Amino acid sequence: MSEANAEARVALVTGASRGIGRAIAHALAAAGHTVVGTATSEAGAARIDEDLGDRGAGRVLDVGDAASVDALVKAVTDEFGAPLVLVNNAGITRDNLLMRMKAEEWDAVIDTNLGALYRVSKACARAMTRARWGRIVNITSVVGAMGNAGQSNYAASKAGAGGFTRALARELGGRNITVNCVAPGFIDTDMTRELGDDQRQAMLAQIPLGRLGEPEEVAAVVAFLCSEQAAYVTGETLHINGGMYMT
Amino acid sequence: MSSIEERVKKIVAEQLGVKEEEVNTEASFVEDLGADSLDTVELVMALEEEFETEIPDEEAEKITTVKLAIDYINEHLA
DSSP, rough: OGGGTTTEEEEEEEEOOOOOHHHHHHHHTTTOEEEEESSHHHHHHHHHHHHHGEEEEEEEOOTHHHHHHHHHHHHHHHHHHOOOEEEEEOOOOOOOOOGGGHHHHHHHHHHIIHHHHHHHHHHHHHHHHHOOEEEEEOOOHHHHHOTTTTHHHHHHHHHHHHHHHHHHHHHGGTTTTTEEEEEEOSSHHHHHHTSHHHHHHHHHHHHOOOOOOHHHHHHHHHHHHHGGGTTTTTEEEEEESTTTSSS | OOOHHHHHHHHHHHHOOOOOGOOOOOOOOOTTOOOHHHHHHHHHHHHHTTOOOOOOOOHHHHHHHHHHHHHHHHHOOO
C-alpha cells in the first residue's frame, strides 16, 4: 500500500445528501477515505452514490431506528470494512416557542439529534475499540452554546451532544479513539435559507466576518479532526462561526 | 484441540496483556489482573468471538473471574 493510502479508512457520514454533510463526505473522500454517506430517502442515497462515484457509496438510514442503524453498520462492514471514522451529522429542526411547542416537536428533535448519537456511536464503537483507533466527530451548533429563541429543543439536543462527546472521549480515550464536536454557526445551507430576510440581516450583524460560512469551511475542520494530525485533540468543541460566538 | 479452560485463559491473557501463567482459574479480572471496566467489556466481546456465541449483557456483568467465564462457556456451549 502506498504511503498516501496509509491513513485511508472507512468513514461513515450520516445526513450526507446535502448541506454540511455533503461537504464533509467530499472532504473525507478527498483525504483518501472510503466514504459511506447516509440519507433518509432512496433518492437522497442515490444522489450520494452518484456524487461520490468510486470513492464511496450512498445508503438509506433512519438514525431514529436502532435496528436500521445496526443493519447499516453491519452491511458497511461486510462490504467496505468497519467504519473507524464516524461523523454524526444528521439532524433536524422543529422550531417553535416553548409555550407553543408540541411534545412531538420536542421528542423528534431530541431523538433524532441526540438519540442518534447513542445508537450510531454504539454500533461503531466495538470495531474502533478492537482496532485501537477511531475518530468520532459530532456536528453540533453554536445554538447549543448560545441558545436561540424558538429553538429550545434544538439547543438542548446540541448542548446534550457536547456532554455526550466529553463523556465518550473519557470512556474511549484509552483505546486511542478521539471524540470531538464541530459547532457550525450560520452556514449557507437549505436549513438557513429557510430564514426570513430580517432574521438573516440580524444574524449577519452579529458576525465579525460579515458573511455566512460555506459548508466546505466546516468540512475542512471535520476532515482535520478525522486525520492523524488531530490525534491529541479529544473531548473538544471547535466553533466555526465567523466570530459570532467566541469562548 | 485445546480445552475450553485453555482457550479462555489464552484470551484473558491476550486481552488484559498479562502472561498466561498469571491467569489462574480463581483470578478476578479487575482485582487480580488489573482490568478496568472497558477491558471487561472487550474481554466478553473476545469470548463471544472465540466461542461464536452472544453473551447477553445481564449475563456478561456476572462474569468477573476466569472461573466464571469458563463455567459460562461450559454451561452454554458444552
